[in-house]
Amino acid sequence: MITNAFDDIRPYHDDEIPDAIARISQWELIPQILRFIYPKEKTEDTMARLRNVKTIKELQTTFMYDAICRVVKTTSSGFSCSGYDYIKRDRPYLFISNHRDITLDAFLLQMVFISRQRETSHIVFGNNLMETPLMRDLYLSNKLVQMERGGNPRAFYRSLQHLSQYLHHLIVDQRQSVWIAQKNGRSKDGIDTTAPAIIKMLTLGSDNAPAKTLADFHIVPLAISYEWDPCDLMKTNELYQRAHGEYHKVEGEDTNSVTTGIIGPKGQIHLSIGKPLTASELVVDDGKDLADHVASVLDRRIQKIYRLMPTNYLAYDLLNGTNQHRQHYTSDVKNKFFQRMAQLPEGEPQKIFLQMYANPVISAQSK
Numbered sequence: 001m002i003t004n005a006f007d008d009i010r011p012y013h014d015d016e017i018p019d020a021i022a023r024i025s026q027w028e029l030i031p032q033i034l035r036f037i038y039p040k041e042k043t044e045d046t047m048a049r050l051r052n053v054k055t056i057k058e059l060q061t062t063f064m065y066d067a068i069c070r071v072v073k074t075t076s077s078g079f080s081c082s083g084y085d086y087i088k089r090d091r092p093y094l095f096i097s098n099h100r101d102i103t104l105d106a107f108l109l110q111m112v113f114i115s116r117q118r119e120t121s122h123i124v125f126g127n128n129l130m131e132t133p134l135m136r137d138l139y140l141s142n143k144l145v146q147m148e149r150g151g152n153p154r155a156f157y158r159s160l161q162h163l164s165q166y167l168h169h170l171i172v173d174q175r176q177s178v179w180i181a182q183k184n185g186r187s188k189d190g191i192d193t194t195a196p197a198i199i200k201m202l203t204l205g206s207d208n209a210p211a212k213t214l215a216d217f218h219i220v221p222l223a224i225s226y227e228w229d230p231c232d233l234m235k236t237n238e239l240y241q242r243a244h245g246e247y248h249k250v251e252g253e254d255t256n257s258v259t260t261g262i263i264g265p266k267g268q269i270h271l272s273i274g275k276p277l278t279a280s281e282l283v284v285d286d287g288k289d290l291a292d293h294v295a296s297v298l299d300r301r302i303q304k305i306y307r308l309m310p311t312n313y314l315a316y317d318l319l320n321g322t323n324q325h326r327q328h329y330t331s332d333v334k335n336k337f338f339q340r341m342a343q344l345p346e347g348e349p350q351k352i353f354l355q356m357y358a359n360p361v362i363s364a365q366s367k
Contacts (some may be wrong), residue, residue, distance in 0.1 A: 006166045008255045009146040011122065011139075012154045014055045022054050026323030027134050036074075037067050059141055061114055068111040071104070076266040077227070081112050082233065083273030083305065087220060089118060092175045093276065094167070094202070097222035098192035098302050099181035101231070101261040102254070105224045107142075108271055121177035122170055122191065124163070126184065131255050143171075149184070164205030170207075172216050177221075182298060188235040189352075190359035192223070194298040196291035203291070208288050211282045221274035221298050223306040225360070230264020231257055233343060236353045243348075273307035303363050311337060325361070 001054060012020055024030065025047065034046040053059045072079045087093060099105055106123040113120050120143060127146040145166065148159035170176045183195035203210035203270065234257065241247040261276040279298065284293045310333045315326035318337075337357075344350050 006162070006169070009163060009166060011143045011145060012056065012141050016053055017053065017059065017141060020141050021051060021059070021123045023319045024134065024137050024141070025051050026283060033067075037063070056141060056143060060110065060120055060143075064107070064142055065111060065114045069105075071262055072108075072269065075263060076231075076269050077109070077112045079271075081271045081273065082307075083178040083275075084112065084116070086273055086275045091218060092171045092218045093121075094176045095177065095179045095220050095222050096182050096194070096198075096298055097179060097307070098224060099183065099307050100156060100224055100226060100229060102186065104261055105181070106223065108269065109179060109187045109222065109290035112271065114199060119176070124167070124178060128142050128260070129254050131252065135255065145178070155165050160201045161204040164201050164203070167202065167204070168205035168213070168216070171218070171347070182302065187236075187358070188239055190356040191363060192299070192302050192360075194295035194302075196289070196295045199294045203340070213341040214282050214290075214294060215279055218296075219277040221277070221301040221305065223272040223302045225270050225272075225307045225309055227267025227269070227309040227311050228265055228340075229356070230260050230351065232340070232356060234260065235356065236344060236349055239352050239356075240349050243352075263331040267311070268309060270307040272307060274305045277301075306360060306364065307361055308364060311357050312360045315354045319351075319354045320356045
């Protein structure tokens, strides 16, 4: 396969990293970011180290890893991971994850991999996040694969087929793992569902039968949960506006969501790694659609391993006027929850806020 066939969507290669680092180093906020990551070191020393980075692995195992660890330390009350033993070190996987935060969902998995001396995965991101040349350099230096958003139906189909071929090339030919969200965009209502279109996209990149193509990906479900969603107020506002007309993104909104998700308080964070899908789970009865079937399997698997948080239980009780889950949350959590919800107008916006946090409990009860 011609390797330059994917130059339009692939991340940077190692020989492109020095130039990208040189551009990143010139960004006026880099000294401030480095002081956040390394508060006890001189900025000129960390700047010198950054400018000397030559490879993706060097960048990820130092600055990226240190940055994510620092974010976890300063914005959460703790991070935990379960299910790591389900995956083999020498096998590539396609990790299909629920999606709550634009960047952290995928990068927390990379933090886990680096801490265990495992190769990091590629990450599929919408190209709408490449809002500035700097963001492009940062993302493409960290193994991000671009996914087209929008366009006319014929061109969009071709772009999905192109992406599918590249994912097949990465996982089957190059034996490198990939992370992808279960649907386009974050879950804003707290309901984690897999888009059948994502599954269909995955089958477009091979001449094999669709079930065989999916089996070759070694699909692993992931579930990330945050006690507090730093973007919950923004998500509530968007859901409210969509319920009462159209919602129009403003310029820089994605970048603002990225920043808020990184620096905002999160409470507890848990990443659950599920067992790889089996061959029997990719078998469908006659007349059933494979993509719909696999999406349903992933929904059940992700809901099963999703770790419910105190805020989820509290919101469910408040929404339903019960106290059946009171053993799962404290008065301190309750006070913080009311203070945050009070920033929204009473009535429908606050109900949307409650539903956002309560829906994971409802999903767990229906599995």
